[in-house]
Amino acid sequence: MSLLEVERLSKNFRGLAAISDVSFAIEAGTITSIIGPNGAGKSTMFNLITGYLPLTAGEIRYRALRITGMATNRIAALGIARAFQIARPFRDLTVFENVRVGALFGKAGPRDVEATTRRALELASLAALAEQPASSLTVGQLRHLEVARAIATRADLLLADEPCAGLNPTETAAMIDVLRQVRTNGVTVVLVEHDMPSVMEVSDRVLVLDAGRLIADGPPKTVATDPKVIAAYLGTPDAA
Amino acid sequence: MTRNPVPVFLLVAAAVVVLAAGPLFLPPFYVRVGQLMLYSAGLGLAWAILGGFAGYASFGHAAFIGVGAFTAGLVEARFSTLPTALLLPVGLLAGAASCAILSALIAYPILRLRGTFFAIAMLGVSHVCAEVTNNIDFFQGSMGLNFPPIAPASWDPANFFYEVYLAAALLILLVSWQIRRSRFGAGLLSIREDEDTARMLGVPTERYKRTAFVVSAVLTGIMGVIYAHSLGYITTESVYRDDTNLSLIVYSLLGGMGTLFGPVIGAFLLVFITQVILGRLLDFHLFATGLLLVILVLAAPGGVAGLLKRKRAAT
Amino acid sequence: MNLIAQTLADGLVLGGIYALAAVGFSLIFGVLHVINLSHGILVLMGAYLALIFSEMLHIDPLLCIPPVMAVLFCVGYAYQRFLIQHAVDRASVNSMLLTFGVALMLQNAMIWVFSPDMKSITPTYAFTSLKLGPVNLDAVRLSALAASLVLLSCLAALLRFSPLGRVIRATAQQTMAARLCGVNVRHVYALTFAVSAAFAGAAGIVIGIILPFSPNDEGGWTLNAFVVVVLGGVGSPAGALIGGLLLGLVSTLTAQYIGPAFPNVTMFLLLVLLLLVRPNGLLGNAFAPSR
Numbered sequence: 001m002s003l004l005e006v007e008r009l010s011k012n013f014r015g016l017a018a019i020s021d022v023s024f025a026i027e028a029g030t031i032t033s034i035i036g037p038n039g040a041g042k043s044t045m046f047n048l049i050t051g052y053l054p055l056t057a058g059e060i061r062y063r064a065l066r067i068t069g070m071a072t073n074r075i076a077a078l079g080i081a082r083a084f085q086i087a088r089p090f091r092d093l094t095v096f097e098n099v100r101v102g103a104l105f106g107k108a109g110p111r112d113v114e115a116t117t118r119r120a121l122e123l124a125s126l127a128a129l130a131e132q133p134a135s136s137l138t139v140g141q142l143r144h145l146e147v148a149r150a151i152a153t154r155a156d157l158l159l160a161d162e163p164c165a166g167l168n169p170t171e172t173a174a175m176i177d178v179l180r181q182v183r184t185n186g187v188t189v190v191l192v193e194h195d196m197p198s199v200m201e202v203s204d205r206v207l208v209l210d211a212g213r214l215i216a217d218g219p220p221k222t223v224a225t226d227p228k229v230i231a232a233y234l235g236t237p238d239a240a
Numbered sequence: 241m242t243r244n245p246v247p248v249f250l251l252v253a254a255a256v257v258v259l260a261a262g263p264l265f266l267p268p269f270y271v272r273v274g275q276l277m278l279y280s281a282g283l284g285l286a287w288a289i290l291g292g293f294a295g296y297a298s299f300g301h302a303a304f305i306g307v308g309a310f311t312a313g314l315v316e317a318r319f320s321t322l323p324t325a326l327l328l329p330v331g332l333l334a335g336a337a338s339c340a341i342l343s344a345l346i347a348y349p350i351l352r353l354r355g356t357f358f359a360i361a362m363l364g365v366s367h368v369c370a371e372v373t374n375n376i377d378f379f380q381g382s383m384g385l386n387f388p389p390i391a392p393a394s395w396d397p398a399n400f401f402y403e404v405y406l407a408a409a410l411l412i413l414l415v416s417w418q419i420r421r422s423r424f425g426a427g428l429l430s431i432r433e434d435e436d437t438a439r440m441l442g443v444p445t446e447r448y449k450r451t452a453f454v455v456s457a458v459l460t461g462i463m464g465v466i467y468a469h470s471l472g473y474i475t476t477e478s479v480y481r482d483d484t485n486l487s488l489i490v491y492s493l494l495g496g497m498g499t500l501f502g503p504v505i506g507a508f509l510l511v512f513i514t515q516v517i518l519g520r521l522l523d524f525h526l527f528a529t530g531l532l533l534v535i536l537v538l539a540a541p542g543g544v545a546g547l548l549k550r551k552r553a554a555t
Numbered sequence: 556m557n558l559i560a561q562t563l564a565d566g567l568v569l570g571g572i573y574a575l576a577a578v579g580f581s582l583i584f585g586v587l588h589v590i591n592l593s594h595g596i597l598v599l600m601g602a603y604l605a606l607i608f609s610e611m612l613h614i615d616p617l618l619c620i621p622p623v624m625a626v627l628f629c630v631g632y633a634y635q636r637f638l639i640q641h642a643v644d645r646a647s648v649n650s651m652l653l654t655f656g657v658a659l660m661l662q663n664a665m666i667w668v669f670s671p672d673m674k675s676i677t678p679t680y681a682f683t684s685l686k687l688g689p690v691n692l693d694a695v696r697l698s699a700l701a702a703s704l705v706l707l708s709c710l711a712a713l714l715r716f717s718p719l720g721r722v723i724r725a726t727a728q729q730t731m732a733a734r735l736c737g738v739n740v741r742h743v744y745a746l747t748f749a750v751s752a753a754f755a756g757a758a759g760i761v762i763g764i765i766l767p768f769s770p771n772d773e774g775g776w777t778l779n780a781f782v783v784v785v786l787g788g789v790g791s792p793a794g795a796l797i798g799g800l801l802l803g804l805v806s807t808l809t810a811q812y813i814g815p816a817f818p819n820v821t822m823f824l825l826l827v828l829l830l831l832v833r834p835n836g837l838l839g840n841a842f843a844p845s846r
Contacts, residue, residue: 356651
């Protein structure tokens with residue numbers, strides 16, 4: 001049984017198809033990247049899985065449980081967490097308090113809250129900043145905070161939306177490290193990412209979306225040489 | 241903030257003893273000022289459970305003062321044969337119940353609105369309740385409603401109500417404190433900061449908002465019931481007051497939005513300013529409150545608590 | 556039948572005035588995203604200024620519209636530039652509280668200067684009336700309605716066709732893009748506020764000739780403006796007109812058929828209901844960026 005199964009998923013915005021008929025499954029313990037040109041529907045996919053947007057057709061199952069149509073907070077409580085691309089910290093709270101909210105809620109509820117919070121901060125290498133107000137962090141640190149808060153929910157599945165976008169090479173390397181750590185701790189990771197070197201380096205598997213359709217699915221090496229993928233990114237010769 | 245709970249606890253306990261002993265040494269005028277301070281502090285704390293913690297600033301909490309007060313009055317009139325000592329508990333129960341029912345009924349629709357829309361819709365609720373009370377004879381809003389004297393014969397009524405206000409304010413402080421340090425409180429704060437993100441982290445935002453709304457309404461209603469008894473006679477105008485609607489926000493702004501003691505500090509300060517410093521200049525109250533509001537927004541958005549924090553950070 | 560026609564006619568007149576009194580509030584809300592709780596004060600300023608001008612100069616109150624609008628234009632510009640701008644950049648509740656504070660201060664000041672008593676402006680033609688079939692319309696009400704409609708059309712034209720209108724709309728839709736194109740956003744905000752204040756003042760004059768007014772009404776006019784905006788949608792004169800007429804009709808119909816005490820109750824029930832069904836009002840936000 002796969003951890004997450006997406007079956008024939010479609011989403012229309014006022015008749016415009018953002019996702020059409022996409023199916024895939026995510027195996028536990030893997031890092032999967034979803035890539036694709038701008039507007040391919042990557043972030044929409046996350047919005048659908050987390051219940052933030054209602055879907056038009058299809059079904060999403062998590063541990064064989066149908067989660068389509070569930071409230072966002074219930075889905076979170078089942079163990080799916082999300083880190084936003086544009087970090088959305090609780091600005092007036094400290095880093096510790098931010099992460100603590102994840103530990104208090106999320107999956108399994110309030111057990112060992114302080115310890116869970118500390119562990120998540122360690123994992124995202126934020127322990128030194130625990131008492132800082134979230135509003136004082138840099139962009140890179142805020143991304144770590146997003147991941148720490150998501151991990152603190154004890155999620156089994158982390159959806160990370162472009163965690164490396166806009167980061168410099170050092171910060172990107174640090175983020176990749178954190179994501180590996182997360183996986184080592186038994187959390188399955190799905191990434192949406194633009195930064196190709198990071199994708200190639202970290203992923204076990206890559207899904208490619210183009211204009212709402214799944215056009216490739218496989219190990220990074222295979223996908224990178226897939227003519228359909230190259231065409232989607234560079235345009236077909238006759239179209240260009 | 242709560243890293244050294246013992247000294248804070250001792251400080252509060254000492255303050256309570258001093259406050260409770262107040263009527264023994266204060267002249268009558270200051271007992272009345274004290275009553276008003278405790279009443280305001282209680283209301284400010286109740287308001288802040290929703291407005292300060294969850295960030296849903298209501299412009300219409302006087303609705304619950306009025307509903308609580310009028311329900312209590314009407315119910316107590318039906319139980320006029322009861323011993324006097326039981327009247328206030330009966331009134332409190334009735335007032336609290338009516339506020340709970342009203343707030344639970346409107347919670348679902350009104351909490352779908354955010355920010356300013358919620359604030360104004362609550363003002364609407366307050367005005368509608370006032371008009372209904374005033375224009376339907378059953379509620380006797382325009383004619384007025386009498387409350388029997390409930391203070392024990394041996395006790396000066398002013399001193400008696402001072403102690404009742406103190407007890408109620410302490411109860412509300414205790415409730416806020418328990419909420420602030422609980423999981424529920426952390427959830428409310430996360431709603432204030434970013435509701436969508438809170439939901440993504442598994443916070444049951446809708447249920448928490450509704451609960452905070454009902455708790456805040458019930459506690460406000462309790463204060464309203466006591467207020468009505470201390471006045472002895474109420475009309476629509478004396479309980480559904482727009483300046484109350486405003487003051488509740490100013491207390492938190494002045495003391496520090498979202499902090500535990502902020503509303504208490506704010507209420508004490510504002511009552512002191514209007515009643516003692518400007519006591520003789522009744523015409524000037526509105527102007528002073530307005531000016532204070534302008535200065536606060538422009539110069540000290542964090543209130544007194546914010547100023548203290550900034551000072552501590554600077555040293 | 557006659558009663559219904561008369562009630563509807565009264566509702567339309569009232570609605571026209573509500574629309575005019577709300578359009579400035581709507582514009583500020585749409586462009587600056589500020590809930591101006593001192594809007595009612597600006598309306599009353601117009602009424603009191605017209606009272607002073609028309610008594611001093613012995614002219615028709617409607618002729619006071621240009622000078623009053625000019626005065627309030629300046630007041631509005633300065634108000635935004637020196638006070639509100641400092642709160643705009645922070646949370647929206649802050650600017651709302653700031654304008655609320657100003658409203659309290661000015662209401663208090665107005666009571667000192669003009670006394671809390673009801674005042675009214677009486678034009679020379681106050682007792683002329685016209686009979687249109689079964690409906691009685693006095694000259695005052697008719698001129699008030701006409702003035703409202705003319706002023707609303709002027710504002711609509713200003714926003715639609717003038718360079719100023721174009722800059723205002725651009726700023727409202729894409730503040731950042733407008734700034735990048737060299738628009739001085741603060742200046743545009745202040746101009747928007749000035750235009751809004753001017754129209755609020757004009758509304759005050761029109762209100763003054765058909766209804767008595769006192770400093771205590773300011774909250775009522777602000778709330779009316781809010782309701783109109785929610786009913787009709789943010790930012791456009793057309794939205795204000797629809798919202799205003801709807802509110803006018805609901806008020807007069809409720810007062811006539813349910814009871815004179817209940818217009819506010821129906822108004823707020825309508826408001827809350829509408830907010831639930833359409834959080835952005837009937838016409839939505841005229842300035843909402845297109846996606």
